[in-house]
């Protein structure tokens with residue numbers, strides 16, 4: 211008793227014997243969605259609008275024989291399982307031809323039950339191959355994403371570790387920026403890019419001399435002018451890329467110290483003239499810096515830092531983005547918890 215029938219699977223029967231064709235169609239039609247073709251050329255026409263999950267193919271047919279058809283199908287539908295129905299005289303020919311292809315054969319006259327078992331087995335293993343390759347692609351994609359994130363973080367860390375910030379600050383600024391973008395209605399792709407691009411906001415610090423970057427006392431006017439250059443240096447490090455992610459990181463590096471009221475640097479841009487990526491990162495960066503401990507200050511309680519961000523709405527920060535940021539306080543606190551500072 212066959213229980214493994216798959217009505218939703220499509221089987222293409224290719225045979226020049228009209229009687230055999232219609233008998234198989236009648237029988238297999240009870241288990242699958244079936245279409246028929248009288249030879250290889252007709253089969254190639256059929257697959258333009260009937261995409262089979264398996265083809266049952268006769269060997270000797272006029273116009274285009276089964277083995278030639280197999281090669282064509284293999285190009286047009288890679289991995290399509292094929293079962294040949296063959297006379298005993300064809301065996302050597304088939305076995306030679308099958309090497310390297312996803313194909314099986316069954317001797318004529320085929321017993322219906324045998325045929326159904328073989329079809330189901332071929333469909334099952336083809337499904338498994340498909341799932342395996344999907345898994346392999348997903349794993350490779352994840353690995354690439356992880357490598358990308360790791361390289362970005364290490365690059366950002368190289369800059370951040372020179373000043374009293376930690377690697378976790380970089381991660382948090384990335385994830386918080388992604389959350390602010392999401393809360394502001396940006397699409398998933400933009401938010402994802404923010405997660406990866408925002409951590410690079412301070413890469414330009416690699417170009418700032420240690421005696422200024424690490425100076426514990428208040429900076430002189432001239433020293434602060436030099437610190438400001440980390441924005442343009444960062445943009446230069448990241449410039450000229452064809453990749454959207456690095457282009458976004460360049461924009462952020464250049465604009466994350468601009469202020470909504472125009473009093474920021476390096477461009478003194480104001481309002482919507484400041485790229486939104488920079489406006490978002492600015493909020494995440496300042497909030498995270500306030501709530502982090504530094505050698506010269508204790509970490510602010512989150513409540514106080516939220517109030518500070520709010521008080522800078524319309525001054526340092528984009529007021530609409532501040533509203534979105536304050537709407538997701540719980541998510542921001544969770545990120546703060548999840549990526550706690552490690553000791554350097």
Ligand SMILES: [Fe+2]
Nearest residue numbers: 411412466467
């Ligand atoms: Fe910065």
Ligand SMILES: [Fe+2]
Nearest residue numbers: 375383412495
């Ligand atoms: Fe930062």
